[in-house]
Amino acid sequence: MSDEEDDYMSDAFLNQIQDVKPGVTMVRRVKEAMKREVKHKEINIKNRQKTFKEQEKESRETALQSSISNDNKGFALLQKMGYKAGQGLGKEGAGRVDPIPLNIKTDRGGIGMEEAKKRKAEEELERYRKKIQAEKQNETKSLQDFRSRVQTEREERKMEGDLRRSQRACEQLDSQKDITVPREEWYWPKVEDDEQTDDLKEEEEEEEDESVELTSFDKLQILTSYLRGIHFYCIWCGTTYNDEEDLSTNCPGNTEADHE
Structure with a gap:
């Protein structure tokens, strides 16, 4: 068992309790020991080495939140062509101002999988709508048939x-x-x-x-x-x-x- 998951009934934990000043009640000593344990875990989590994915995510978010610097080759070429920071693209300056946002793929689906899922969902929705429409038409027809039958029986009587x-x-x-x-x-x-x-x-x-x-x-x-x-x-x-x-x-x- 790691230091982050010490058992409160283990020898290490009991030794920590014995270091407390004599005369302090047992309940208080247990509470103080638990506080020290929680603080110790927080320090371990803070000092834990970040994974590669976490580092990559932080770097990406930092880069997206910061504007393009003059060191960027593409941005330098735009400036040579008369572009100014904050101005829209195009001859009239009416084009896009901000870069196209990234769409990070995090699953293991192949290329075109998202479109296939979207198309399937739309087909399911369309089938559901047709089913509801058919049920409504059947209910309307049944109601009309019932009213017609009642009217016919009334006329016959x-x-x-x-x-x-x-x-x-x-x-x-x-x-x-x-x-x-x-x-x-x-x-x-x-x-x-x-x-x-x-x-x-x-x-x-x-x-x-x-x-x-x-x-x-x-x-x-x-x-x-x-x-x-x-x-x-x-x-x-x-x-x-x-x-x-x-x-x-x-x-x-x-x-x-x-x-x-």
């Missing part, structure tokens, strides 16, 4: 409600004219299965197989036209008009949008 309302109105108005069978089975509200006979079920199943499946939108358009043409009734107005002229004159139109 509204249309189903309007269709049921039209069916009830059709059944009531047909009954007032002693019409006992609807023009189409779906013109009236659906009858529960337990109220239908087996023969009627078979007929409906055959008709459903032969007929083209209509959407709720198609049924609503057909049924509202039937109510307006036969009964002069508008589900949007909720009114039965006297005749076709009264309907066309006082009803805004045959769609819900016309009544908004």
Whole structure:
């Protein structure tokens, strides 16, 4: 173990403690011995020979901080050409004043390694930006799809409600004219299965197989036209008009949008 790292329990350290005047307490003697040890280490560090790299670094910093002297050959040539200290380079004196700073290479990477690292970092950054942009676009698209789906479902529920309302109105108005069978089975509200006979079920199943499946939108358009043409009734107005002229004159139109 070196002098800088003496063990406080070693014989050398204990001998130093014994040199202290008798009568001084043990704690105080230990503290004084520790102070002497710290001071001894500071002196050793101060007097330690500097490494080659440290000397080279100090010399370089000293040279960079000092201005170019007249002994420099390049500076002497500039002065012969009319250059004065502190003046910018060039004919107009608008060029560089201070020397180009040094860029000391301290790692073991080869020539061009820094540019390769910089280019790789830029590529990684660009990929990250594209990834974030794609995620944002996906989130925006998902949100738009969700809103569109919700809007479609809301419109479908509204249309189903309007269709049921039209069916009830059709059944009531047909009954007032002693019409006992609807023009189409779906013109009236659906009858529960337990109220239908087996023969009627078979007929409906055959008709459903032969007929083209209509959407709720198609049924609503057909049924509202039937109510307006036969009964002069508008589900949007909720009114039965006297005749076709009264309907066309006082009803805004045959769609819900016309009544908004």
